[in-house]
Amino acid sequence: MTAFIRAEGVTLDVPYYEQPMRRGKNWAGTLLSAATAVPKRQFARLLDDVSFEIREGERVILLGRNGAGKTTLLRVLTGAFQPTVGSLQLNGSRQALLNLGLGFNQEATVHENIFLRATAMGIDSAKIRDVVESILDFAELGNISNRRLLTLSSGQRMRLGFAISTVVQHDIMLLDEWFGAGDFGFMRKARERLVDRVRGSKIVVVASHNMELARRLCTSGIVMEGGKIAFSGPVADAIQFYRKQVEASGKLQVELAVATAQAIAARAEQ
Numbered sequence: 498m499t500a501f502i503r504a505e506g507v508t509l510d511v512p513y514y515e516q517p518m519r520r521g522k523n524w525a526g527t528l529l530s531a532a533t534a535v536p537k538r539q540f541a542r543l544l545d546d547v548s549f550e551i552r553e554g555e556r557v558i559l560l561g562r563n564g565a566g567k568t569t570l571l572r573v574l575t576g577a578f579q580p581t582v583g584s585l586q587l588n589g590s591r592q593a594l595l596n597l598g599l600g601f602n603q604e605a606t607v608h609e610n611i612f613l614r615a616t617a618m619g620i621d622s623a624k625i626r627d628v629v630e631s632i633l634d635f636a637e638l639g640n641i642s643n644r645r646l647l648t649l650s651s652g653q654r655m656r657l658g659f660a661i662s663t664v665v666q667h668d669i670m671l672l673d674e675w676f677g678a679g680d681f682g683f684m685r686k687a688r689e690r691l692v693d694r695v696r697g698s699k700i701v702v703v704a705s706h707n708m709e710l711a712r713r714l715c716t717s718g719i720v721m722e723g724g725k726i727a728f729s730g731p732v733a734d735a736i737q738f739y740r741k742q743v744e745a746s747g748k749l750q751v752e753l754a755v756a757t758a759q760a761i762a763a764r765a766e767q
């Protein structure tokens with residue numbers, strides 16, 4: 498089976514509620530306005546007419562400044578969000594490393610959480626039974642597998658999430674940043690497994706600000722800006738485009754700061 502991802506005119510609108518200013522003349526007024534204020538329902542366009550095709554063998558880095566839409570696009574690719582308009586086709590099994598804590602039940606034990614999470618990932622129960630020991634081994638949690646999840650440290654939970662998410666090799670790998678999970682020793686082990694999974698994947702899409710990673714790992718790049726694709730092409734060109742974009746915005750900010758300082762100085766002289 499040949500893996501591919503094809504997005505055509507993908508647009509995503511999400512509803513959100515805007516809270517009116519809750520400020521009274523005194524604390525009683527503030528309390529009253531907070532109690533009676535009605536939030537206004539609005540829609541935000543997070544992705545706007547996004548089209549691209551990723552073929553088998555491609556490793557794509559999503560670049561862009563904070564809030565450009567990289568994580569949102571990854572969430573659409575995982576199936577967490579359905580496009581409002583446009584179409585998305587994915588051929589191949591997906592492995593998403595976006596939120597390692599997703600699907601955990603705090604009250605359930607470590608052992609039970611492995612079954613919960615792996616089932617949610619679409620792994621059948623016979624396969625889960627086969628891999629449960631290796632997950633516990635990798636996460637180094639075998640000795641506390643009967644403890645409830647809420648008693649674990651955040652690093653231990655992250656290790657568990659990582660071990661479950663990467664236990665099976667998939668065709669398409671979706672990554673949000675090249676994250677660190679757990680302490681130094683575990684991070685080294687996690688990185689090795691990640692490199693292994695990346696090598697074994699037919700398609701990789703990773704959102705990152707890390708240029709070095711982009712150059713080493715990826716074949717092409719997509720630069721996002723305001724929920725749209727600003728550039729798409731070979732990784733070296735994408736990095737160059739992104740660098741120029743960042744430099745231009747830096748220059749603009751300096752120019753704005755200078756203009757503001759000059760305006761303040763001119764006013765002070767009047």
Ligand SMILES: Nc1ncnc2c1ncn2[C@@H]1O[C@H](COP(=O)(O)OP(=O)(O)OP(=O)(O)O)[C@@H](O)[C@H]1O
Pocket residue numbers: 511512513541543561562563564565566567568569570704
């Ligand atoms: N549920 C939501 N409702 C409203 N706006 C949202 C929602 N989720 C994300 N956004 C907005 O969408 C935009 C894109 O967010 P996204 O997380 O995709 O950015 P990003 O490119 O991954 O940024 P970063 O590099 O900071 O991680 C941001 O302006 C964010 O505030």
